[in-house]
Amino acid sequence: MRYLVTGGGGFIGSNTVDELVRRGHSVTVLDDLSAGNEANLATVREQITFIRGTITDREIIEKACRGADYVLHLAARTSVPRSVKQPLETNQINVDGTLNVLVAARDAGVRRVVFASSSSIYGDTPTLPKHEGMPPAPISPYGVSKLVGELYGRVFHRTYGLDFVALRYFNVFGPRQDPGSPYSGVLSRFITAMRDGGQPLVFGDGEQSRDFTFVQNVVTANLQACETPGIGGRAFNLGTGGRYTLNYTLQLLEGFAGRPAKPKYGPPREGDIRDSQADISLASQAFGYQPQINFEEGLRRTWDWYRSQH
Numbered sequence: 001m002r003y004l005v006t007g008g009g010g011f012i013g014s015n016t017v018d019e020l021v022r023r024g025h026s027v028t029v030l031d032d033l034s035a036g037n038e039a040n041l042a043t044v045r046e047q048i049t050f051i052r053g054t055i056t057d058r059e060i061i062e063k064a065c066r067g068a069d070y071v072l073h074l075a076a077r078t079s080v081p082r083s084v085k086q087p088l089e090t091n092q093i094n095v096d097g098t099l100n101v102l103v104a105a106r107d108a109g110v111r112r113v114v115f116a117s118s119s120s121i122y123g124d125t126p127t128l129p130k131h132e133g134m135p136p137a138p139i140s141p142y143g144v145s146k147l148v149g150e151l152y153g154r155v156f157h158r159t160y161g162l163d164f165v166a167l168r169y170f171n172v173f174g175p176r177q178d179p180g181s182p183y184s185g186v187l188s189r190f191i192t193a194m195r196d197g198g199q200p201l202v203f204g205d206g207e208q209s210r211d212f213t214f215v216q217n218v219v220t221a222n223l224q225a226c227e228t229p230g231i232g233g234r235a236f237n238l239g240t241g242g243r244y245t246l247n248y249t250l251q252l253l254e255g256f257a258g259r260p261a262k263p264k265y266g267p268p269r270e271g272d273i274r275d276s277q278a279d280i281s282l283a284s285q286a287f288g289y290q291p292q293i294n295f296e297e298g299l300r301r302t303w304d305w306y307r308s309q310h
Contacts, residue, residue, distance in 0.1 A: 010075075132237060200250060
C-alpha cells in the first residue's frame with residue numbers, strides 16, 4: 001500500500017514511518033521540519049520519498065496526496081502553551097492545514113485519512129476516564145483546533161464520502177521526542193534533566209495526572225486504524241487506561257538515574273488540565289487496540305534511548 005505521512009519527520013510520525021517501511025509499504029513523508037528532524041528518518045531515508053513542505057501550501061499537499069492509498073495526518077502545532085501564546089499560528093496550521101489535507105485527499109481518491117487528534121478536546125472536565133461520548137469542552141486554542149479538525153473530517157466523510165478516522169492521543173511519549181523546546185513533552189524534559197544532572201521543572205504541585213502512552217502503542221494503532229474496514233466517520237481514544245502523576249514519574253526516574261530528582265515546582269501553566277485518563281474500550285472493540293507496552297516499561301525504554309543519545 002502507498003501511505004502519505006504528514007509530519008513524518010516528527011516524533012510520532014517518524015516512529016510510524018519506520019514501522020510502515022518495516023512492513024514493506026511505499027511511504028511518502030511531507031514535513032516542513034519546523035518541529036520534525038530529518039535525522040529521525042536516517043535509517044529509512046533511502047526507502048521513502050521525502051517532500052519538504054507545509055500543509056498550509058495547497059499545491060504541495062495536492063502533489064503529496066497523488067497516488068496515496070492512505071493518509072496519516074500527523075502534522076500540527078502540538079503544544080498547548082504555545083497555542084495559548086500564538087492562537088493564530090495554531091489555527092493556520094491545525095485548522096487551515098487540515099482542511100487542505102482533506103480537500104487534497106478527497107480530490108486524489110484516497111481510501112482513508114487517519115487524523116491525529118488529542119485528548120485536549122475533552123478539556124478539564126472532572127469525569128474520569130474520558131470516553132468518546134462525552135461532550136467536548138476544550139480550554140486551549142490547541143484543543144479547539146483538534147476538535148475543529150475532527151468536525152471537518154466528519155463533514156468530509158458524510159458529504160464527500162472520504163473515509164475519515166480520528167485518533168485522540170493521550171500524552172504520547174518515547175524515543176525521538178524533542179526535549180529542547182519549552183513547549184516539549186514533560187517526560188522528555190524530565191528525562192534529559194535527570195540524565196544531565198539538572199533539576200526537573202514541575203508546573204504545579206506534581207499531583208496532576210496523565211495517561212502517558214508509549215509511542216509504539218500509538219504506532220500500532222495508527223496502522224490498525226488505516227487497515228480496519230467499517231470504522232470511518234468515528235473518533236477513538238488512544239491511551240493505556242491508566243493514570244500517573246508527575247511525582248510518581250519522577251520517583252521512577254530517580255530509580256533509573258540512581259539519584260534524587262530534587263524537582264523545582266512552579267505555578268501551573270495556562271491551558272493545562274488537572275487530570276486525564278482514557279477509556280480505550282471503543283478502540284479495543286472497533287479495531288483490536290490493546291497497548292502492549294505499559295507506562296513503566298515505556299519509561300524505562302525511553303530513559304535508555306535518551307542515555308544512548310548523550
